[in-house]
Amino acid sequence: MGQKYFGTDGIRGEVGQAPMTPDFALRLGWASGRVLLRRLNERGRDGVHGARPCVVIGKDTRLSGYMFESALESGFASAGVDVLLVGPLATPGIAYLARTFRALAGVVISASHNPFADNGVKFFSHHGQKLDDALEIEIEAELEQALTCVASDQLGRARRVESASGRYIEFCKSTARLANGGLRGLTLVVDCANGAAYQTAPEVFRELGATVHVIGNTPDGLNINQDCGSTHPEHTADAVQRLGADAGIALDGDGDRCIMVDENGTVVDGDQLLYVIAEERQRAGELRGPVVGTLMSNLGLALALEARGIEFERARVGDRYVFERLQARGGMVGGESSGHLICLDRATTGDGTVSALQVLAAMCDRNERLSSLVAPVEKCPQTLVNVRIGRGTADALMTDKAVMQAVSDVEAALGCEGRVLLRPSGTEPLLRVMVEGRDGDAVARHAKSLADVVDQRAAV
Structure with a gap:
């Protein structure tokens, strides 16, 4: 839960200190289903999808995702929870659908930017946010109980949701707040890291009017994050220069991180993108609370924000800690150098596509190049x-x-x-x-x- 990894090659994770195996995934689904149902009964059944409680399960493009998807589905069904299967979809898309479908939770099978051999499970609440610590602890305790199964007439049912990608695409587009011209006139390179956003991200930018050149969009189950995406933005930079594009967008394997490239082929990291988004919110009179970075955020970001009269605060490394500080301080914009950015006025969690759209909207609104927008951030070595x-x-x-x-x-x-x-x-x-x-x-x-x-x- 949160961001937990369980390597199929034997790397051990945090929940139960167990390797990620089909047996463990089944038990995790069962334990989570039982705990979520208990919580539901405690708070009342308002907002539950249809007549039966459900969870939304999505995944990235790792070969092992199909195996773990089936195991989790069986676990939830044995606990009496229906399952909505959406297939490969960016992690923030699952968070969005958990809210949209009024589900008990959103479950993502992914190891984010890690190599294909790793895999893990990430949970979102029915509000589309990371699970609270108390709920995680309760699920971990439930994992120690003997596995049982509800009566046959109470078993959960599973169905595929064919509209999931389309719903998420429309959501992303709605966050841009663009003028009538949209992104028309912009030429973009989009690197999908052979990951979860390979179908949705290019469509979002195309439907908003941009000319889009896509790389890293041929997943085969083994090539996710392999020499592509946000961990290898040099390939996006090469394509931007070769094609004369206005900007490049490099996502990670599960689509919640974004690194960009300016028109000169210079890589623009999460600190610089965070500055652009925060400054744009300030210009629009919408910024509230401090901008939250992490202990790893570059000193240049802090100095640039200070020059604009914007308060900056550091949280522990990890998007959940950035989120917690934003909530505690009433902030709306925060993130990490890695490109995991949070815009709470647009989404409930970090979203690479949504983050890129905020930067592109600033470019269009001010009719400026990306290099100009990030110039105030003079990064310290x-x-x-x-x-x-x-x-x-x-x-x-x-x-x-x-x-x-x-x-x-x-x-x-x-x-x-x-x-x-x-x-x-x-x-x-x-x-x-x-x-x-x-x-x-x-x-x-x-x-x-x-x-x-x-x-x-x-x-x-």
């Missing part, structure tokens, strides 16, 4: 080094005396013009070492020296 560590050792390493002394030494050298961050990966046995400052050479040197200390201590 930032070096990130991933150090492989033993599982479960991150906390010990971060409090290790030698590591702490090395961090202090680097911070002293940077002074007030830089910062250091150590952060464990949420999905891999890695400790991420980040150093940021004005001097790129010094930043790279400090990051390497600090990473070397972490690596040495990890080997002890």
Whole structure:
């Protein structure tokens, strides 16, 4: 739940510390169904789809998705929950449909930007938001119970929803708030990462009037995120330059992240896109609350927002923490450098297509190039080094005396013009070492020296 990964190659996840197998997926569907039904009975059955409670299940294009889809379907059915199957669809599309169909939850089978061999399950509430911690804990506890099945006449039923993609396309288009001309006159390159948005994203931009050149739209079950999409935006950049396009859009495997490329072929990351969206909201008199980034957000973003008189706040790394701070502070716009951006005045969760539309709308409204819109964000050099560590050792390493002394030494050298961050990966046995400052050479040197200390201590 949240963003949990369970690798089919044996990588272990957080829920139940079990590998993602068909048996586990079946149990997860059953346990989730039982807990969601209990919650439904506690709050009353208002807003339930039809006469029977249901969940919406979608997936990205990984080969293993078909297997896990069937297992989850069986689990929910055995708990007495109907299943609406929508097939490959971007993660935010499932969040939207969970609300639209008044379902108990939206369930996404995806490992986002990870390689095809990984897979996992992400849940959204009936409001289209991540599940709260208490509900996740309740589902995890239910997983420990003996699996049972409801009476035959109470079994859940499953059906395919053929209109899912069309509904989601219309939703995305509605978020752009474009003038009558729409996107006419713009030429775009869209890289779908051979993932979940390969059918919907190009259609959204085409139907709004843009000329669209699509790459990364031939999924075969094994090539999702493979040398394409938001983790490899250089291919989008090459296509933009070759075709003379106005901008490029690179999505990730499950369609909730967006990296863009300007007309010069320069990659524009999530920090820069967040600035454009926030500034556009401010110009329209719509911005409220602070803009929320993360501990990894570039110092240049903070300085650019400050120059515009826009409050900036950092949250822990992870879209759920950005969302929590936005809710707590009454904000509407936030996101991560990776391109996972949240526009709460348009959607309930991060959406790569919706994010790109907000930037394109700003370009059209102001008749400016993307390079001009992002120019105020002068990014500070930032070096990130991933150090492989033993599982479960991150906390010990971060409090290790030698590591702490090395961090202090680097911070002293940077002074007030830089910062250091150590952060464990949420999905891999890695400790991420980040150093940021004005001097790129010094930043790279400090990051390497600090990473070397972490690596040495990890080997002890």
